[in-house]
Amino acid sequence: KLDKTEEMHIQALQGFEEALRPKHTLTLTTVNNLAVLYADQGKLGEAERMYMRALQGYKEALGPNHTLTLNTVNNLGLLYANQGKRSEAEKMYMWALQGRKEVLGLKHTLTLNIINNL
Template sequence: MEWALYNLGVLYADQGKPAEAEAIYSRALQGYEEALGPKHTSTLDTVNNLGNLYANQGKLVEAEAMYTRALQGKEEALGPKHTSTLLTVNNLGILYQNQGKLVEAEAMHTRALQGYEVAIRPELLCSYIPALNTMFAFGDLFSQTDRKDMAKVMYTRALSGYTTVQGPSSKWCIRIEGRLQALQLMPAENETSHHILEEARTTKSKSRLRRLFNKLGT
């Protein structure tokens, strides 16, 4: 029963029906908690998906609570380097990024990508969607923090993978190409400035960057 509810929640979320999805996920979560316990992986997957739903609705506090619970549970049940754990790590990193907690976001993205590089065989990593999603998010983070060259590396890696898996006309490829073009329009970086970027950035310049990437569709 809970499994059917969970899948129905996924369907509603994919259809852009957040209220219906939240109601179904909540029912599924209650059922899993009663039948399997709060730390079962099926329970935690539902918690993670509720986090996704809240994040997409802009309910960042609620999303953080769900992701944190899911991450703690998965670390205990599956280990810190399991791909399911890393998926929640990446989700939490994107959430921190949206909250403006860029130091915390970078730590999460680094952990996720390094974990995927260990867990997934090298020849498969370039086609593993969760890893590509992390590279994409990392590219956005590097752009936000004025690390243009590092952003290009991450965007290019992600673009190559998405092109292979989904084709060059996919929405993810189009988004990354737009970001790469935007980077070309930005002033060239002074190579010696990388060590002092955090101190040198001004609030005004950060606001311009955020507006730019919002227009591109984050």
């Protein structure tokens, strides 16, 4: 049985997909949020699948260095790190670090958070 939070996220996702299309940024943000929920619930395969969907959509819609893209890249890195997949985590963190350095600069707190994750 789905818990109430998961059910609400899925309903929101279905609504955004119908109203705005699957690749709209609000839909993708809901996909990313559902991935966070799945990760918190220990549903790691589902979390990864949703993060990858959000990442692909953000890259296509906004580019590889947009804040929303990089947030999802970082989230995917955290998921991999928590699974002990160091190589995959490092790849995601390096992507996020490079993008955040270019967009926000080295001293921004979001950039520093990535350095901390590494």
